[in-house]
Amino acid sequence: MLSQRFQSRILNIFLRFFQNFQQRKIRIFSLLFAVGIGLVLFVSACSSGTNQQATTTPTEQATSTPNQSPAVSSNTVRIGFQKAGTILSALKTRGDLEKALAASGASVTWSEFPSGPPMLEAINSGSIDFGYTGEAPPIFAQAAGTPLVYVAYDPWSTKAEAILVHKDSPIKTVADLKGKKVAFAKGSNTNYLVVKALEKAGLQYTDIQAVTLQPADGRAAFEGKNVDAWAIWDPYLALAEKAxxxxxxxxxxxxxxxxxxxxxxxxxxxAHADTLKIVLDEVKKTSDWAKNNPSEVAKFLAPALGIDAAVLEVAEKRRDYGVLTITDEVIAKQQEIADAFYKIKLIPKQINVKDIVWRN
Known part of the structure; x- marks a missing residue:
């Protein structure tokens, strides 16, 4: 038999153990309870945030989803330009548009693009309101469903784009391009030039190895002789000829x-036809100045483009200028380009150019 004193000691040990165990249970339960409350609050907050986000998501999606234009700012015109695009580059540098818009309480922002297609992608995404490109990019854009409008045209020049080969190239005619690598910017005006030049030479578009490159990459590929020919526009054309x-x-x-x-x-x-008219009026003023001052334009743009003024002057003198109303004849020519692209499956569907011409 265990002594009473020993039994008492054993009993005290069990009692302390039980008390400690109960205290631990309470602490553990309290901890679990606190964690549970925290999780509930967190989930509740997330749910609240999700519900709040759900009320704003449609607007945000409308801003970023292609083919849906966002609400247009009433006081800012967002213009896309190509550095090599004479008129808008000059307009930006001169600051005349800012002054004209200020009178109506509006302002302007500028975004630079390497060529027309990415600029029109920006219109599609709602990033810009206005821009200038060659004849082919708007056709690709319309076929893709971009909500854009032709608002004026510039006659430019048939001498201001060409298909180049190296000075020592054995290629003498367009027909000699069969099987050769020809670089150009996909969806650009020179894309159409390549199509028509091959057609005239009795070749199919599939008879060449098309290498689609933006101007800077096209120049590097051409100068490195990684392509056999390069279809390009001024002033890059004049620069390649000179260099x-x-x-x-x-x-x-x-x-x-x-x-x-x-x-x-x-x-x-x-939403802003009146503001658009102000923009076009200032573009026309800059165009008129450029037409009458090719040497000044060349000197003016040389620092921004990093191209010698003498080269730019060559480009300026072989082009024309104007901010002209789009006529039925102009529409018909654009339709010919669209039909040619559809015929060789460069665009997925037939389009009607006249459907997106501004009738101001």
């Missing part, structure tokens, strides 16, 4: 109109 002695197989004469187009987001045209 490398490149030969032109053909320019656009008799092949493509090589017009430029001023384009705007449909939402901007619908």
């Amino acid at each position: 490398t002695g490149a030969r032109a197989l053909t320019d656009a004469t008799g092949l493509a109109p090589n017009r430029g187009y001023y384009l705007a987001a449909k939402s901007f045209v619908d």
Whole structure:
């Protein structure tokens, strides 16, 4: 038999153990309870945030989803330009548009693009309101469902784009391009020049190895002789001729109109036609100045473009200028380009150019 004293000691040990165990249970339960409350609050907050986000998501999606233009700012015109695009580059540098818009309480922002297609992608995404490209990009954009509008055109020049080969190239005619690598910016005006030049030479578009590159990459590929030919526009054309002695197989004469187009987001045209007219008026003033002062334009743009003024002057003197109303004849020529692209499956569906022409 255990002594009473020993039994008492054993009993005390069990009692302390039980008390400690109960205290631990309480602490553990309290901890679990606190964690549970925290999780409930967190989930509740997340749910609240999700519900709040759900009320704003449609608007945010409308801003970023292609083919849906966002609400147009009433006091800011967002313009896309190409550094090599004479008129808008000059307009930006001169600051005349800012002054004209200020009188109506509006302002302007500028975004630079390497060529027309990415600029029109920006219109599609709702990032810009207005821009200028060659004749082919708006056709690709319309076929893709971009909500844009032709608002004016620029006659430019058939001499201002060409298909170049190296000065020592054995390629003498467009027909000699069969099986060769030809670089150009996909969806650009020179894309159409290549199509028409091949057609005239009795070749199919599939007879060449098309290498689609933006101007800077195209120049590097051409100068590095990684491609056999390069279809390009001024002033890159004039620069390549001067820097490398490149030969032109053909320019656009008799092949493509090589017009430029001023384009705007449909939402901007619908909401701010008066502001658009101010923009076009200032563009025309700059165009008139450029037409009468090719040497001044060249000197003015040389620092921004990093191209010698003498080279730019060559480009300026072989182009035309204007901010002209789009006529039925102009529409018909654009339709010819669209039909040609559809025929060779460069665009997925037939389009009607006249459907997106601004009738101001």
